[in-house]
Amino acid sequence: MTLKSRIEDRLSDAFSPERLEVVNESHQHAGHGPGFSGEGETHMRVRIVASAFAGMSRVARHRAVNALLADEFEAGLHALAIEAAAPGEPTRW
Structure with missing residues (x-):
């Protein structure tokens, strides 16, 4: 499994999102460090709309997602960009 x-x-299991997109952006970071070719799955972007985020601040939403994915950081995820919204809130995507 990737x-x-x-x-x-x-x-999906934690937030039952209305919309979810996970984008691998690792290739955009090629050359940012010695020997980093941009291959693999080190830099990801999460775009999520879920009712679980209603009433939560942006910081609280990010903390919830980061806490849920803590094991992935320990397994090699280096960077995570998060765009989290509640239903009805505007998104750029």
Whole structure:
């Protein structure tokens, strides 16, 4: 199972999102560090709309997602961009 798939499964199980998109952006970071080619699954973006985020601040939403994915960081995920919204809130995607 890929990291992207594990993230999708965990977010789906925890938040039952109306919309969910997990994007591997690792290739955009090629050359940012010695020997980093941009291959693999080290930099991900999560775009999620879920009623669980209603009434939560942006910081609280990010903390909830990061806490849920803590094991993935320990397994090699380096960076996670989070775009979390509640239903009815505007999104850029």
